[in-house]
Each structure stands twice: as structure tokens, then as C-alpha cells.
Amino acid sequence: MKISETGKVVSQKEITKGIFDLVISTKIAELSKPGQFVMVYPKDGTTILPRPISIAEVTSGAIRLVYRVVGKGTNEFSGLKAGDAVRLLGSVGNGFPLEKAVGKRAVLMGGGIGVPPILELSKELLASSKIAVLGYRDNDLFLKEDFDKYIEVKVATEGGSAGTRGNVLDVLRAEHIECDVIYACGPMPMLRAIKKYAEEKNIEAFISLEERMACGVGACLGCVVKTKEKDHHSNVNNARICTEGPVFDAREVEI
Amino acid sequence: MNTEVKIAGVSFKNPVTVASGTFGSGMEYSEFVDLNRLGAVTTKGVSNVPWTGNDTPRVCEVYGGMLNAIGLQNPGIEVFKNRDIPFLNKFDTKIIVNVCGKTVEDYLEVVEKLADEPVDMLEINVSCPNVKEGAIAFGQNADALFNITNQIKKIAKQPVVMKLSPNVTRISEMAIAAESAGADAISLINTITGMKIDINRRTFALANKTGGMSGPAIKPVAVRMVYECANAVKIPIIGMGGISNYEDAIEFIMAGATMVSVGAANFVNPNTTIEVIEGIENFMREKNVSDINDLRGCVR
Structure with missing residues (x-):
């Protein structure tokens, strides 16, 4: 099942150069299975498309995304801070059997x-x-x-x-x-x-x-x-x- | 307050539909959008036989928009008739079926197979290359456009909307060709041909090299073209190209569009169509507009 909703950033840190560890509180956590991903929407209107990012881990009420900054969208996400709102769609895909x-x-x-x-x-x-x-x-x-x-x-x-x-x-x-x-x-x-x-x-x-x-x-x-x-x-x-x-x-x- | 509009005798509860190819056949978005609220669902283009489409990458982002070269992948008319039409018929909305083909005969075959189907209108994608005539798109030559429109109109049981390509010198000539061949309406604009080069990989961003540009960045071009066509023909216009919110939709209506389509903005926010519908209603209330039809073409 997929829902479209606005999640709230719990924390974010750069775990190694260019790779970020982002935890977002969202109802999507309860819906997700290993191997599924979420679409994360940039706020900058010139960057119109959502970015597919895999769910690394699910904790109670939150998803953990570990992603590499590769362009404009992920660069914007790397600036997200605790408390920020972030629009999501998920969880997407079939996941691992x-x-x-x-x-x-x-x-x-x-x-x-x-x-x-x-x-x-x-x-x-x-x-x-x-x-x-x-x-x-x-x-x-x-x-x-x-x-x-x-x-x-x-x-x-x-x-x-x-x-x-x-x-x-x-x-x-x-x-x-x-x-x-x-x-x-x-x-x-x-x-x-x-x-x-x-x-x-x-x-x-x-x-x-x-x-x-x-x-x-x-x-x-x-x-x-x-x-x-x-x-x-x-x-x-x-x-x-x-x-x-x-x-x-x-x-x-x-x- | 009236938001109902009419095209060729078909009534739509509001002027908002979706651009072909951005909404599948409605099934995928029905998880997020109440299809009953839309004026119409315009389906992904369907051809006489299944089409595989292009290689990937098929999509890429550009500043304020995107390029796509899907290649009109579709399951063919038989699967469409058996699966997609019955699905859409469960909803209280109108169905506009987009038709594509490689030859005039391909289009005619699809139109004929739709004749007895419970669909409300046909939209003809004439931006496909005409493989028998040097692969120039039907919609890029006024005579070819007249000819295909004329032949389709002879056999179609539903009203026919010709979807114009913006990749022409004068779009009003194409609008006139469609109208004089008997089209019931026109829709515009289809995507604008573009290209993106990946400078790190030293290659094209899309496997097809070129793709159709859509998204907010193309809106001023689309509004201008709708305005030009509205001044050139009397048949109704379905306006589209970069519509992301109600303000954009009202611009198209004021430029002369009877209906509007939300395209790439569905990708940006799955709820865009509903927000546009509600936004139009709020605008009408605030500005004391009792009938949406009074806004159409109000700038001259």
C-alpha cells in the first residue's frame, strides 16, 4: 500500500563523505517491507521530480534513508534538519521476497x-x-x-x-x-x-x-x-x- | 456556481482532466486521487497492437521540467478494451481515449475498435512519426493533419479531439487544418522536443537522444499557443502544458481553453488535479464568477 504524506525529519548526519543518514518520522514506516523505497519530493520548484530512495531501516514510526548526494535533489535533501517537513510517497515497490x-x-x-x-x-x-x-x-x-x-x-x-x-x-x-x-x-x-x-x-x-x-x-x-x-x-x-x-x-x- | 463545460455535446462536471501519458489509465493514481472528482480521465495513448516503447533511460529532469521518450509503450487496444475501459467505467467521470499509430490505417483500426465502447471522446495523438511518409509527424504538416482528421471523422462514433504538436512554425495553421477537416475540438500543447547531454558520461541523458519536454517551464509557450489557436478557430480547445496549480489552469481558460489538462504536475504531486479543481472553485467564489464559461477567452 502506498500513501502520500508529509513526514518530519528526526535527524540527519553525514556518515561518510557524500553519504547521508536521514531519519524521517512517517506513517509509511508501518507499511514498508525490506527492499521497498520511498519517493522523496524536493522543495525547489525547478527540481520537479521526486527522487526514489531505498528504505535502509524501519524503526517504530520512522524510516531511515541512507543515500549518496549525486545531484540537485539529493543535495537539497542533505540540507534537511530535525523538525523539517518533507513530502513523501511510499512505500513503493514489491520488496524482497x-x-x-x-x-x-x-x-x-x-x-x-x-x-x-x-x-x-x-x-x-x-x-x-x-x-x-x-x-x-x-x-x-x-x-x-x-x-x-x-x-x-x-x-x-x-x-x-x-x-x-x-x-x-x-x-x-x-x-x-x-x-x-x-x-x-x-x-x-x-x-x-x-x-x-x-x-x-x-x-x-x-x-x-x-x-x-x-x-x-x-x-x-x-x-x-x-x-x-x-x-x-x-x-x-x-x-x-x-x-x-x-x-x-x-x-x-x-x- | 457552475463549473460544468461542454465539448461537442459532451458535458464535463468541471474543466479539469489529465494529460495523456501522465496518468496511465487512472488505475495507478486512483490510490491517491478520487477519480469521481475529475472532469475526465484522458488515458495513455493506445495503438492497434502492443508497443514496446524505447530503451531506457526514458526520462530525465531539466530545469523546471522534464524530458520523456517513453516511445508510447502500451498494451494495445484489445487489452485496453478488456481491462482499462471497464475499470474507468466504475467512476463517475468522462473518459477521453488517446489514440496513437504509425500509419493512418493504424489509427483507423483503433478508432473503429472503440466505436461501440462506452467512452466519451477520442483524442488523436498526431505527434507520432508517419512511417509511410518520411517519418514526419502527422501533426507537423497541415495536409497530413487534414487528411488523418478527415479519415478518422468519417468512421469515429465519438467526438474527435486532435492533439496538436507545438513543434511547428505556426500552430494556428494546424488548428485550422484540424477544424476544416471536421475535428470536434483540439488539444494543445503536446511536449516540446528537447535534448539533454550528460557532460560527465559524454552522452545523451535519454536513450532516444531527444525527448518531449513538459513541466512548468513550458507553460508560457503553451498559453501563447492556446491563445493563438483560440483566435484562429471556433472549435473548443483543451489547453495544457505546465499546469501545476489553479492559477495556471485559469490562465489557459482565459486564453481560450474550454478544458485544461494536468500533466507532469501529477508526478510532482499526485493530488495536483484535486488541488486545481478546488482552487478554481475558490477563485470563482472570491471573484464572484458564477459560471466558469464566463472566464473563457476573456483576454482578447
């Missing part, structure tokens, strides 16, 4: 700014075993301490300054981690590699996709991904990332 992990060994993968969207999943997922594999550029391991509270964490860094040198899949190989299901969010090359890995290993992978969006409610058809089969809503081989996604079975999308 928790039921797919029941009785299975699950690996949760996040890369870069794809790390925050799997935090709430790490808390809520009930699996026979679960490990989070987080991929970072360098040893600035933002949010890792939050994950440590709920789940066993492995790290990959590009230069090897922390954890395994390489990417999140290199961690699985280096540490001989076997799994039955993968949940992932991160940059497209990482998701493509995970799709390939899962197909080779014949395991399930649920990947969270990103795309430029306008409406966030499934009306504008801006944010589509090509699908293997004809999509029931579009009647063509395209699914809406904001509505049928953002999480897809990796086998069902052409990325």
Missing part, C-alpha cells in the same frame, strides 16, 4: 550505495543461515557496524584495503561460501555478474534494480526493465521497476 529464504542458506549482497537497501532485509530475513556480503570501494565501510548487530558480515573492497580484494562474488569464492538463494542490490555490473553466477550454480537470485523514474506509481512507464516473458500488465516484454520491481528474479529480466 522473504519467503524464498525459508529453510535455505541465504547470502545478502550489497554493493556501494546498494548496501543500505539490504540492511532491513538482514534484520528480518528468516533463513536456515544468512550472511551479508558487502562490497565497498575502499576501507570506508559505512553501515557495516549496523549490519554486525543482525548478521554475519563479509566484506570486499576494490583495492583489498579491507576484507577480500575484489567484488562480492570474489568473497563467495575465497571463503568457499555455498548458498541456495541470493538477495542483492548494487551497481548494474555487479547485478549482471550475480545473475550469471546464479544461473551457473542453478540457484535463485533476487536483484533490486534502479532506473530513472518520474511518477513512482506505475503510470508514466519511465522506469522499465526488459523481461524474458511478456509482462502481465504491459502486455510487452517490459516490467515497471517501480511497481513489478524493484526486486526481480534474476532469471526473469534481461539486464
